[in-house]
Amino acid sequence: MAVSDTCRExxxxxxxxxxxxxxxxxxxxxxxxxxxxxxxxEIFGLIGPNGAGKSxxxxxxxxxxxxSSGAARVAGYDVERQPAKVRTHIGYVPQLLSADGALxxxxxxxxxxxxxxxxxxxxxxxxxxxxxxxxxEDAASRLVDGFSGGMIRRLEIAQSMIHEPEILFMDEPxxxxxxxxRHAVWGHVRRLRERLGTTILIxxxxxxxxxxxxxRIGVLHAGRLExxxxxxxxxxxxxxxxxLEDVFAHVTGTEITSGGSYRDVRQTRASARAHx
Amino acid sequence: xxxxxxAPAHAPIHEPAIVAPIAGYITQVYAxxxxxxxxxxxxxxxxxxxxxxxxxxxLLFGQVxxxxxxxxxxxxYLDFLAPGILAQSVLFAAIFYGIAAIxxxxxxxxxxxxxxxxxxxxxxxxxxxxxxxxxxxxxxxVYGLAVLMGIDVSFAPAHIAGVALFIAIGSALFSTFSLIIxxxxxxxERFMGIGQVLTMPIFFASNAIYPIELMPGWLKAISSANxxxxxxxxxxxxxxxxxxxxxxxxxxxxxxxAVTAGLVAIAAxxxxxxxx
Numbered sequence: 423m424a425v426s427d428t429c430r431e432x433x434x435x436x437x438x439x440x441x442x443x444x445x446x447x448x449x450x451x452x453x454x455x456x457x458x459x460x461x462x463x464e465i466f467g468l469i470g471p472n473g474a475g476k477s478x479x480x481x482x483x484x485x486x487x488x489x490s491s492g493a494a495r496v497a498g499y500d501v502e503r504q505p506a507k508v509r510t511h512i513g514y515v516p517q518l519l520s521a522d523g524a525l526x527x528x529x530x531x532x533x534x535x536x537x538x539x540x541x542x543x544x545x546x547x548x549x550x551x552x553x554x555x556x557x558x559e560d561a562a563s564r565l566v567d568g569f570s571g572g573m574i575r576r577l578e579i580a581q582s583m584i585h586e587p588e589i590l591f592m593d594e595p596x597x598x599x600x601x602x603x604r605h606a607v608w609g610h611v612r613r614l615r616e617r618l619g620t621t622i623l624i625x626x627x628x629x630x631x632x633x634x635x636x637x638r639i640g641v642l643h644a645g646r647l648e649x650x651x652x653x654x655x656x657x658x659x660x661x662x663x664x665x666l667e668d669v670f671a672h673v674t675g676t677e678i679t680s681g682g683s684y685r686d687v688r689q690t691r692a693s694a695r696a697h698x
Numbered sequence: 699x700x701x702x703x704x705a706p707a708h709a710p711i712h713e714p715a716i717v718a719p720i721a722g723y724i725t726q727v728y729a730x731x732x733x734x735x736x737x738x739x740x741x742x743x744x745x746x747x748x749x750x751x752x753x754x755x756x757l758l759f760g761q762v763x764x765x766x767x768x769x770x771x772x773x774x775y776l777d778f779l780a781p782g783i784l785a786q787s788v789l790f791a792a793i794f795y796g797i798a799a800i801x802x803x804x805x806x807x808x809x810x811x812x813x814x815x816x817x818x819x820x821x822x823x824x825x826x827x828x829x830x831x832x833x834x835x836x837x838x839x840v841y842g843l844a845v846l847m848g849i850d851v852s853f854a855p856a857h858i859a860g861v862a863l864f865i866a867i868g869s870a871l872f873s874t875f876s877l878i879i880x881x882x883x884x885x886x887e888r889f890m891g892i893g894q895v896l897t898m899p900i901f902f903a904s905n906a907i908y909p910i911e912l913m914p915g916w917l918k919a920i921s922s923a924n925x926x927x928x929x930x931x932x933x934x935x936x937x938x939x940x941x942x943x944x945x946x947x948x949x950x951x952x953x954x955x956a957v958t959a960g961l962v963a964i965a966a967x968x969x970x971x972x973x974x
Contacts, residue, residue: 529733
């Protein structure tokens with residue numbers, strides 16, 4: 423992407439800034455001194471193998487988990503001291519299911535509109551436009567239980583965008599989706615940025631997803647941020663014909679394994695079942 | 699850098715300084731409670747299956763125990779038992795909230811609530827409120843059973859309103875208690891074990907199915923510290939024609955409200971632990 427070169431040298435204050443951000447679970451350093459700056463309107467991808475600390479990092483940035491040390495500012499607010507302020511400015515699509523299957527799509531969106539205090543007079547219009555943006559107009563009054571995996575993801579994005587946050591965090595947004603649904607989600611993510619100027623931080627372990635979607639990528643390995651740059655830059659550092667897979671293998675010393683843990687397998691299978 | 703950020707499509711939400719926070723808080727409580735109520739509306743089968751338990755207690759246990767002399771100091775035992783069973787069905791329905799919270803955490807739905815700007819106490823109160831609605835639906839069923847069994851139920855509007863208030867507060871109290879337990883044990887397996895261990899003593903160490911006067915001194919002391927005792931006392935006063943209170947209705951309400959307030963404050967602090 424054309425913007426990526428200009429984004430390499432941060433020009434202004436980042437909309438997400440972390441300084442030596444660290445999270446420890448007992449003896450394990452899940453996130454180890456990560457300093458990161460994400461610019462407004464960027465689509466920033468965090469890649470890394472399972473257990474690299476992607477989800478832990480995102481949980482700290484979304485105020486779900488307090489850091490052990492270091493600091494992070496999101497949308498200009500400190501995640502530890504002003505968590506409520508941070509929350510009003512961000513949207514979050516967790517790796518797990520966040521749409522309630524026992525409710526309809528409309529009801530799910532209504533919950534979000536109320537939680538984020540969208541004024542009552544604007545609620546219906548916002549819900550309608552969120553459904554339209556995600557291509558779910560016809561499914562509004564159906565129970566989410568009957569949705570495909572791709573539809574659920576799109577609904578979850580709609581839910582997390584109902585208050586039009588400056589920043590959207592997405593943890594493994596296309597895990598368990600088939601290629602068609604995956605491309606549809608990518609298209610919707612791009613459109614969000616175009617329409618609303620949203621800054622988007624996603625985690626993924628899919629190299630084609632990172633390559634296609636992200637302006638810049640950070641490679642996380644064993645809790646440390648090892649490389650940051652545009653996909654072209656990262657590949658360029660490796661050699662003329664390098665792929666992101668090569669970058670990944672070089673940094674982490676491993677092949678990409680998707681769905682390495684029991685939990686991942688269970689989740690992938692569950693999504694697959696929901697989709698069939 | 700901020701200059702080239704597109705203006706948000708909607709202006710930030712500004713409302714009068716004092717009314718808005720309170721109205722907002724109520725909206726957020728309602729968001730959580732209403733989601734639960736809509737789920738019940740979509741699938742009310744849970745309410746019917748829950749009706750079986752009080753029916754069994756009244757029909758089997760009650761009929762046999764009514765033959766034992768001296769247990770209800772001269773009155774009819776079924777009259778004595780009915781309010782106790784009402785309290786019990788409310789307690790059992792409310793204790794289910796902890797495991798539901800763990801379930802929501804496992805799915806990911808809870809993360810969505812936790813990243814929202816809603817104060818954690820609003821989330822807890824929302825759950826407590828929906829528990830109240832469940833409790834009230836239980837009450838309708840127990841009232842129906844009681845009438846069928848010839849129990850002298852009072853339908854004076856003031857009595858009905860008083861009972862509804864007792865049910866709502868009692869449901870809120872025990873569902874919040876259950877939520878706290880869930881925040882401590884964190885897994886479904888452990889909760890299932892501990893849930894049984896906790897419900898039984900709350901039920902048996904109370905005046906629900908026999909008068910406190912029959913208890914040995916140490917058990918009397920425990921019962922007097924058990925909030926369920928005050929709920930049963932209130933229900934026994936208001937549900938039956940000519941019911942009398944042992945502790946005074948004002949005192950019953952005061953105990954229940956104070957305990958509920960304390961538990962909500964504790965739960966609001968502990969709830970985020972589930973997603974951490």
